[in-house]
Amino acid sequence: MKNFRFTALAQTLDRQVPPVNYPADKISDYFGSMVFNNETMMEYLTKEAFRSLQQTISSGARIERRIADQVASAMKAWALRHGATHYTHWFHPLTGSTAEKHDAFINPLPSGKAIEEFSGSSLIQQEPDASSFPSGGIRSTFEARGYTAWDPTSPAFIMEHTLCIPTIFVSYTGESLDYKTPLLKSMDALDKAAVKVCQLFDKNITKVYPTLGWEQEYFLVDSALYAARPDLVLAGRTVFGHSSAKDQQLHDHYFGTIHSRARAFMRDLEIESHKLGIPLKTRHNEVAPSQFECAPVYEEVNVAVDHNQLLMHLLDKVSRKHHFKVLLHEKPYDGVNGSGKHNNWSMATNTGENLLSPGKTPQENLRFMAVLTIILKAVHEYEELLRGSIASASNDLRLGGNEAPPAIMSAFIGEQLTKALDEFENLPARKNLGNGNGKSVYLSIPKIPEILRDNTDRNRTSPFAFTGNKFEFRAVGGSANTAKPMVALNTIVAEIFDRFYAGVQEQLKAGLKKEDAVFEMTKKYIRESKNIRFEGNSYSDEWKEEARKRGLSNHASTPEATKAYVSEKVIELFEKHAVFTRRELMARYEIKLDKYVRKLQIESRLVGDLSVNHIIPTAIKYQNTLIDNAKGLKEVLDQKSFVKLSRNQLQNIKEISEHIAEIRQFVEEMTEERRIANRLESAEEKADAYCNKVKPYFDKIRYHVDKLEMLVDDQLWPLPKYRELLFIK
Ligand code: ADP
Ligand code: MG
Numbered sequence: 001m002k003n004f005r006f007t008a009l010a011q012t013l014d015r016q017v018p019p020v021n022y023p024a025d026k027i028s029d030y031f032g033s034m035v036f037n038n039e040t041m042m043e044y045l046t047k048e049a050f051r052s053l054q055q056t057i058s059s060g061a062r063i064e065r066r067i068a069d070q071v072a073s074a075m076k077a078w079a080l081r082h083g084a085t086h087y088t089h090w091f092h093p094l095t096g097s098t099a100e101k102h103d104a105f106i107n108p109l110p111s112g113k114a115i116e117e118f119s120g121s122s123l124i125q126q127e128p129d130a131s132s133f134p135s136g137g138i139r140s141t142f143e144a145r146g147y148t149a150w151d152p153t154s155p156a157f158i159m160e161h162t163l164c165i166p167t168i169f170v171s172y173t174g175e176s177l178d179y180k181t182p183l184l185k186s187m188d189a190l191d192k193a194a195v196k197v198c199q200l201f202d203k204n205i206t207k208v209y210p211t212l213g214w215e216q217e218y219f220l221v222d223s224a225l226y227a228a229r230p231d232l233v234l235a236g237r238t239v240f241g242h243s244s245a246k247d248q249q250l251h252d253h254y255f256g257t258i259h260s261r262a263r264a265f266m267r268d269l270e271i272e273s274h275k276l277g278i279p280l281k282t283r284h285n286e287v288a289p290s291q292f293e294c295a296p297v298y299e300e301v302n303v304a305v306d307h308n309q310l311l312m313h314l315l316d317k318v319s320r321k322h323h324f325k326v327l328l329h330e331k332p333y334d335g336v337n338g339s340g341k342h343n344n345w346s347m348a349t350n351t352g353e354n355l356l357s358p359g360k361t362p363q364e365n366l367r368f369m370a371v372l373t374i375i376l377k378a379v380h381e382y383e384e385l386l387r388g389s390i391a392s393a394s395n396d397l398r399l400g401g402n403e404a405p406p407a408i409m410s411a412f413i414g415e416q417l418t419k420a421l422d423e424f425e426n427l428p429a430r431k432n433l434g435n436g437n438g439k440s441v442y443l444s445i446p447k448i449p450e451i452l453r454d455n456t457d458r459n460r461t462s463p464f465a466f467t468g469n470k471f472e473f474r475a476v477g478g479s480a481n482t483a484k485p486m487v488a489l490n491t492i493v494a495e496i497f498d499r500f501y502a503g504v505q506e507q508l509k510a511g512l513k514k515e516d517a518v519f520e521m522t523k524k525y526i527r528e529s530k531n532i533r534f535e536g537n538s539y540s541d542e543w544k545e546e547a548r549k550r551g552l553s554n555h556a557s558t559p560e561a562t563k564a565y566v567s568e569k570v571i572e573l574f575e576k577h578a579v580f581t582r583r584e585l586m587a588r589y590e591i592k593l594d595k596y597v598r599k600l601q602i603e604s605r606l607v608g609d610l611s612v613n614h615i616i617p618t619a620i621k622y623q624n625t626l627i628d629n630a631k632g633l634k635e636v637l638d639q640k641s642f643v644k645l646s647r648n649q650l651q652n653i654k655e656i657s658e659h660i661a662e663i664r665q666f667v668e669e670m671t672e673e674r675r676i677a678n679r680l681e682s683a684e685e686k687a688d689a690y691c692n693k694v695k696p697y698f699d700k701i702r703y704h705v706d707k708l709e710m711l712v713d714d715q716l717w718p719l720p721k722y723r724e725l726l727f728i729k
Contacts, residue, residue, distance in 0.1 A: 004228040005720050011224035012728050015323055017264045023271060032277040034082065036075055036156040044074035057153050058207075060188070068120030075156060076105060076118035079163040087118060089126045089148040090164040092179040093133040094591050096481055098309050099169075101128050102162055123165060124150050133169075134594070135177055136587025146171045151180060154306045157276050166306055175584050179483035182579050183302060186490035189577035193497035194347060194355070197374070200504060200518060201367045207350035210490050213298030213470075214308050215282075217339035217478050218315060219291050219327040220262055222729065225720045226325040230610060235603050236329035236479070237394070239698060240610065242706040243335040244723035248288050256285045261729055262292060265322040269294070272314050278307045287403065288336035289726040298344060298470075301490070305483045308341070312479075328479040331397035333722060334702075338398035339478030340405075343485060346470035347371070347493075357469045369424060370518055373525040374500050375471065376411055378492040379464060380532035382573070383409040384553045386464070387475075388564035389488035391592075393599040395477035396558055402539055405463035405475040407561070408547045408554045410534035412462035418535060425526045461538040491579050500525070558596050559687040565589050593683040600690040604674055607698055608667045614718050615705050616660055622712045623656045656711055659704040666704075670697035 023030055032039075041050055049070040056063045063071075079087065086102040093099050105116040127147045135146075148167035156165045169178035176182055187210060194208035226232050231239045258266065266283050273280045279297040286293045296307065315326040331338040347355040356375075358368045379386060386409050390399075398404045413421070459465060463475040476485050500521055507517035531550040536543060547554060555561035564570055566589045574580040580588070630649045634642050677689035709717060 003716070003718060005718055005724075008222070008224035008228040008720060009724060009728065012222040012724075015222065015261065017260050018322055020264050020267045021271075022267070027274055030271075031274045031279075034158045034275045035277040036078060037277060040078055041074070044078050045070060049074070053152060063124070063152065065120055068124050070120075072118050072120045072123040075123065075163060075165075076116060079118075079158055080105070080116060082158050083161055084158050084163045085161050087122070087163040087165065089128065089150075089167040091148050091167045091169040092309060092481060092483065093169055093177060094136075094179070094588070095134060096479070096595075098313060099128075099133070100162070100164065118163075126167075133177060134591045135171065136590035136594075146177050151184065151302070153184070153300075154303050155277070157310075159276065159310075175581065175587065179305070179481050179487075180302070182487045182584075183305060183483040183490075185579045186487045186494070186577070187301060189494040189579060190347070190490040190497070193494040193501070196501045197370070197497050197504075198349065198355070198367070200501075200514060202351065204351050205349045205353075208347050208355065210301040210486065211298045211346050211348050211354075211470075212301045212304035212482065212486060213296065213344040214304060214476075214482055215293055215295040215342040215344070216308065216311060216315075217286055217291060217293045217341065219288070219332050219339065220265070220319070220324045220729075221290065221327060221725055223320070223323045223325050225725055225728065228718075228720050229725070230614075231606050232325070232327070232332070235599075235606055236327060237332045237397070238334070238722075238725070239603060239607050240615070240702055240705045240709070240719065241334065241722045241725075242709040244721070244726055247336045247722070247726065251287070253285050253289050253291070254287045258283070258285055258292075259729055261322065261324070265319060265324055266292070266294070268321065269314060269318045272318055273311060276307075276310060276314075278311055278314075280311075286337065286339075288333070290729070291337060291339065298346075300348075301345075301486050305481070305486060308482050330392075330394045330477040330479060331401070333726065335722075336726070337403040338401060340398065340474055341476045341478050341480060341482060343473040343476050343482055343489075344467070344470045345473060345486070345489060354469055356466075356471070366515065366518060366522070369420075370500070370522045372413070372417070372466070373421070373522050373529060374496045375493055376413075376529040376532055377525040378489075378496040379409065379411050380529040381496065382488070382492040382570070383532060384555070384561075384564040384567070385488050385492060385570050385573075386473075386485070387553060387555055388561045389485040390473075390475045390477060390480065391555075391558040391561035392477055392480065393558055393596050393603075394479060395475075396556070398477065399475060400556060405461070406538050406543070406554075407475075407556050408538070408544065408552055409463055409475070409532070410538060410543075410547065410552065411471075411532050412459045412465040412535055412538075413533060414459075414466060415535065417466065418533065421526050421533075425523055427523075459535065459538075462534070463538065487579060491573060491577050494577055495573055496525075557691045559593065559684070559691050562589060562592050562596075565592070590683050593687040596687050597677075597683070597690050600695055601674065601678075603698065604670060604690075604694050607701055608671060610719075611663050611667050611701055611705060615708060616663060618716050618718055619656050619660055619708050619712055622716050623653055623660075625713070626653050626656075652711060656708065659708050659711075662704045663701055663708075666697050666701045670694060670701070673697070 041053065045053065049067050052064065052067045053071055055061060086104050088100040088102045090098060090100050105118055106114045107117040108114045125147055127145055146169060148169050151166045151168055154166035156163060158164070168176070168181040168184065170176050170181060190210055191208050195205060198205035198208060221232070229238060231237065270280050279299070280294055281297050282295040284293055298304065299307065312328060319326045328339065330340070349355065355371045359365050387407060399407045465472045465474065473485055473489065476482060503521045504517045507520055508514065512520065531552065534543065544554060565585055571582050571585055574585060575582060626649050630646050630653065633646050637645065673693040677686055677694055680686040680689055
């Protein structure tokens with residue numbers, strides 16, 4: 001019988017590093033060459049059209065039909081010149097990946113010839129047959145159609161000879177069916193609320209936009225080994241596998257030399273990314289063997305999210321050429337680190353400032369303190385929503401592991417800032433305020449910028465850490481669409497900006513000076529948000545206990561964590577800021593639970609199939625060899641020697657039988673639980689059943705399978721082992 005594991009290993013060992021087509025030019029020469037960016041627009045558009053489009057982008061105003069026609073025609077000319085034959089609206093449905101439906105530019109003429117056509121209306125709006133995208137019941141009850149609409153704030157690009165136009169995706173009745181629509185709305189909410197507060201300090205600030213720099217972690221595995229693991233193929237993670245004798249305990253992979261196959265892959269990936277304007281800058285080995293990370297320079301959130309979605313697509317595409325498979329799953333292998341996607345988030349202004357950069361003057365420092373505490377207060381007040389925003393079946397396996405942020409949300413700000421906040425809180429008002437001549441008299445730490453860099457970023461265990469001039473939301477999963485946590489973060493911060501502003505107004509009415517009012521509100525928020533700050537080890541059991549006392553939530557599973565989205569408090573929040581309607585939230589809740597159930601259903605079937613069709617037959621085959629061997633021994637040995645010498649074999653035979661029996665029993669029980677769960681009507685009950693009744697069998701079964709892996713002849717074992725998946729390249 002053929003053992004695919006050995007065929008796969010032979011293939012892997014035979015791999016040559018494919019040649020990378022290094023462009024002759026410098027990166028700066030081809031960066032963004034496949035993007036319809038400002039420079040290209042200026043070249044292809046009339047001055048009027050260019051200005052009008054810029055106006056639309058910055059103000060969100062509706063674009064005139066006439067201008068849209070001009071833009072479409074310019075895009076077409078540019079795209080044709082770059083070899084594009086098709087165009088597509090490119091959007092992020094709630095499946096989590098991106099969607100596209102290509103149309104050729106071609107239009108037949110009566111003469112039998114054809115011309116290339118692309119009109120303003122095709123650019124602005126399309127009606128893809130959307131009935132197969134998740135809608136949480138929104139479309140089935142009302143309208144079967146949905147439409148996509150151009151998002152001019154994220155530039156169009158050419159990928160694989162196709163002009164891709166970033167779009168939103170909404171139902172005919174106006175509900176959003178994608179990730180981008182609420183993201184744009186949340187950015188708008190944040191802009192409005194933050195500008196009001198910023199104007200208390202500086203009237204020149206008229207626009208505030210969130211910025212995001214993501215760090216994407218991933219694993220590489222050879223495509224042949226991958227193909228020999230049905231669990232990797234169907235679930236993106238290994239459901240079985242005994243740990244390798246060596247994995248990450250020597251800490252020799254992190255920042256180590258990138259091996260030649262991976263390096264060639266990364267180089268190719270970067271070339272493709274740079275052409276598409278994704279500003280990839282950093283690449284390095286991560287902690288686990290075969291784990292890597294790449295990160296771009298930060299961008300405005302909407303563009304950064306699009307770029308992350310594109311990058312995930314490119315990872316997959318480019319890896320094929322290199323005979324790799326990229327694993328984005330949060331926990332592809334048990335026992336070694338999983339993959340996250342740290343979201344570095346801050347807010348920038350039209351005046352070119354970063355609102356989380358501590359300033360040089362007391363005035364600026366007061367603003368910094370206010371913004372910082374507004375964020376802390378937002379995280380405190382809506383910690384459950386933030387937790388919910390990063391919940392998924394796959395991220396559940398990573399959160400709370402010993403290397404990953406815990407499921408308890410808390411914020412880390414470092415020792416110096418903690419000291420600064422403590423001092424601030426204890427200052428009596430007014431006379432301690434800055435005197436405006438550059439001397440800070442209200443804080444004993446006037447030079448925040450210099451010390452921050454060294455004193456933050458030390459605590460790697462925090463899910464939400466201040467790292468010098470931004471917050472790093474580390475609990476986001478490696479495979480997630482980052483729009484979701486960004487929507488949550490933007491909206492909760494918008495809400496607290498709003499409340500802060502209202503509080504200041506009240507104080508002003510009560511006769512306080514503006515600065516004093518800001519000072520008082522900041523003090524109040526420092527006090528009120530104290531419980532979200534935690535500087536210690538977030539992985540520790542003491543923290544779990546302490547967090548419980550502080551009233552912070554600790555939702556270990558997706559069904560539990562997702563409930564936050566339909567709490568009255570959160571519905572009110574999102575409705576107030578026009579980010580989601582109640583109906584949209586309810587629909588998304590359904591979709592989320594449904595997806596969770598389907599994922600666990602697939603995994604449960606995999607666990608069952610692999611056990612019954614791969615593991616048990618292999619174990620029996622080996623057991624038969626042992627039985628034959630024992631029989632033979634009995635023939636050739638005298639009774640006394642046989643009893644003495646066959647003890648191990650007999651013990652092995654027994655152990656294997658016991659493991660097989662346990663596996664069979666558990667698979668049967670799990671299948672029964674699945675049947676019961678499948679019959680449940682409500683999405684909530686079903687998700688709970690899959691989480692609490694079906695899922696616990698995964699580990700129970702795995703325990704025995706992994707034991708068998710250690711008992712059975714290596715030559716017979718059908719699935720590539722951890723030491724091979726993680727180390728053979
Ligand atoms: P590291 O976390 O590895 O020390 P950095 O802190 O320099 O690296 O940057 C990590 C990411 O944070 C990068 O993508 C970077 O562009 C991003 N980043 C830096 N400043 C900001 C900011 N103001 N807003 C959002 N992201 C930022
Ligand atoms: Mg970082």
